[in-house]
Amino acid sequence: MTSLTDHGLTADFYDFESALTEEERKVLLKTRHFMRDEVQPLVAESWEKGAFPKELISRFRESGLVGLAYEGYGEHGPAASHLLTGMMAMEMSRVDASVATFYGVHNGLAMYAIHHGGDQAQRDRLLPAMARMDVVGAFALTEPLDGSDIAAGMHTTARRDGDAWVLNGAKRWIGNATFADHVVVWARDVDDDQVKGFVVNKGTPGFTAEKIARKTSLRIVENADVTLTDVRVPESDRLQNVSSFRDVAEILRATRSGVAWQALGVMIGAYELALRYASEREQFGRPLAGFQLVQDLLVKCLGNITSSWGMLLQLARLQDAGVFKDEHSSLAKAHVTARMREVVAWAREIFGGNGIVLDYDVARFFADAEAIYSFEGTREMNTLIVGKAITGQSAFV
Known part of the structure; x- marks a missing residue:
């Protein structure tokens, strides 16, 4: 190799x-x-x-x-x-x-x-x-009216009916849902008011997933509007170790760091494109890379990449040691995605007019960054998680 x-x-x-x-x-x-x-x-x-x-x-x-x-x-x-x-x-x-x-x-x-x-x-x-990816999974949490407030505002309901559960409600922005074989759906139990998880299998009556059209970010991802109308799920497909939204939060804590790593990858992809373009594109008789202002943009990109990578390296070590907390992944997600936004803008700037043409790829990174900046907890929500951890005061409303 x-x-x-x-x-x-x-x-x-x-x-x-x-x-x-x-x-x-x-x-x-x-x-x-x-x-x-x-x-x-x-x-x-x-x-x-x-x-x-x-x-x-x-x-x-x-x-x-x-x-x-x-x-x-x-x-x-x-x-x-x-x-x-x-x-x-x-x-x-x-x-x-x-x-x-x-x-x-x-x-x-x-x-x-x-x-x-x-x-x-x-x-x-x-x-x-x-x-083995013989089947594909999806994860249905966000709803049309509830995003950041989903813990308290979840409208999708689950009602026990004998040896099955009946789900009713709607979900939005559900990636892979248009073709997934298993969709993990989160719903509030009408009896105890606690959130529970259910695996809804492809083809289950009452489950529909319609692809969200006209997106300007992450266009390859097939996000869907999901509708659940009297969807019956057997008790054997209710996640047995989930008893409240705390269990959902545990899952998000673990996966949120992965979004920060994605943001780092977007930064690197945009930076590499800009560096290559600046080295090859000539203006005023020499490569763009030979101009001070272009070098300044490239170095700022590299600085954001390097500092973010160092943060994520230590975060991964905390995870592997089993000692990382919500605020650790939240700080990484909030900070790294903000740095990503800066890098994709600087990289696109180096391309000039060519930067808005899909053939040069950097436009795709520029657009996709906006979705990564928002999902798995907005910057504001993750900031409040970290703020509570360092001050001891909750600023959530």
Whole structure:
């Protein structure tokens, strides 16, 4: 196998990849090759069409890159470290944030919800096929009228009826839902007013998912408006270890750091494009890279990338040690996505007019950054989580 050094990132100015073991570096390089060879050729056309290229599902299945974080499922060995899975998310977003989001929804939100919230029988029944990506998962939490206030404002209901549950309500912005085989749906039990989780299988009567059209960000992700009308779910498909919204928050705490890694990948992808363009594009008789103002933009991009990478490296170490808290992932998500917004704007600026043409790719990174900035908790909500932790005072209303 070609050494990782031969494919190292120009953005890795402090050699953060050296923190991985040799075996982990092989997996990261495998991810890099997969994204370059299988995903990159499909990205621009798929983004313009606003549709997910379904052929990627079988390619992911063959790649062996799914389910690495879950020991005992699929054909994988010990669970991968948070550092490795974080860098994999980064590597995917470096090529395309939409495909990274598809992977994160399935491999992170949906699988972790079942792994964390399901009992052993449910894990054994559902996760092996998901780890092989024989089936695709989705995660339905956000609602049309409730986003940041979903903990208190959830309108989707669950009512026990014998050995089944009846779900009614609506969800919005649900990635993968238009083609997912298993959708983890969160609903409020009308009897005890507590949030519970349910695995709704493809084709269940009363479940519909309509793709949200005319998006300007993450266009390859098929987000959906989901409607649940008297959807019957057997008790065996209720996540047995979920008893309140605290369990949902635990899942989001674990996956929020993955969004920060995605933001880092978007920064790196935009920066690399800008650096290459500045080195090749000539104005006034020399490359753009030879002008002071262009170098200033590139160095500011690199500074944001490097500081964010250092933060996420330590966050992954806290996760692997089992000592990280809500405020740790919230600070990373809020800070890194804000730095991402700056980098994609500076990178696009270097391209001038060409920066708004899809053929040059940087426009895609610029647009996709807006969705990453908002989902898995807005900057404001994550800021209040951190603010409460450092002051001891809750500023939530």
